[in-house]
Amino acid sequence: MYIHLSIIIQEEIMKFNRFNILGLAVLVTVFMSACGGGAKEQSTTEEPTESTEVAAADYAVDSEASTVAWKGEVAGVYGHNGVIDIKEGTISGADGKITGGTIVIDMTTIQPLDSASYSEEHPASDLVGHLSTGDFFLVEEFPTASFTIKSHEGDKLVGDLTVRGITNEETVDLSSVSFDGGFSGSGVLVFDRQKYDVKWEHYVEDYVLSDDIEIKLEIVASK
Structure with a gap:
């Protein structure tokens, strides 16, 4: 009985750990996507070009x-x-x-x-x-x-x-x-x-x- 209870406890702990790891992975993915999106938006921002026209x-x-x-x-x-x-x-x-x-x-x-x-x-x-x-x-x-x-x-x-x-x-x-x-x-x-x-x-x-x-x-x- 004790052995069976121990096995059940270990399985629950493993499920808990897997849940935490999955949640952490999701958070990391969201964070990286946000950072990557910001960097992409910044790279597409056009800088003003200097005019080459000669004044009259x-x-x-x-x-x-x-x-x-x-x-x-x-x-x-x-x-x-x-x-x-x-x-x-x-x-x-x-x-x-x-x-x-x-x-x-x-x-x-x-x-x-x-x-x-x-x-x-x-x-x-x-x-x-x-x-x-x-x-x-x-x-x-x-x-x-x-x-x-x-x-x-x-x-x-x-x-x-x-x-x-x-x-x-x-x-x-x-x-x-x-x-x-x-x-x-x-x-x-x-x-x-x-x-x-x-x-x-x-x-x-x-x-x-x-x-x-x-x-x-x-x-x-x-x-």
Whole structure:
């Protein structure tokens, strides 16, 4: 009888221990799940990303470092080319694109460079004088010309060109644009002189003055 009672007691103790172990296991599982869930939730939290966009900035055109070259041709015969000064200007940009700005040209500084076309009898000053008259740019009345930027897409810069007080939309074909430590850019603008009332015709019938005037721009600007 005592032996049988002892066996019963031992079996009850073992059941009790198994129950406690099972309960402990459940508690541990719940605890680990809670900790694991918290860690997973924390790992999926997104950190704010730093913006890589470059803020818009304005640049003052360096008139001394910049150049504007011009060229006009009498078809099939000869041409004239030279330079002209920038009076002032600004360029605005952001994220590698030109967003605005204006370049003002001093029309009183027209300077021919094609010296082979001139002689003592017909010096370069004669050409400058003629280009300054009403046959061409009427400089006394319109001492400046300007280009105001409207948009920049790819290698095209669109803006309003004003010559002799007349404004038309024109496009500059860009060859380079850089905002590295400042601004530098280059391009070519070709415009029809007739649109700006520059309507002089060559006095020799067979000599046809081209309607196209080419402008090459090399612009340097800084903040």
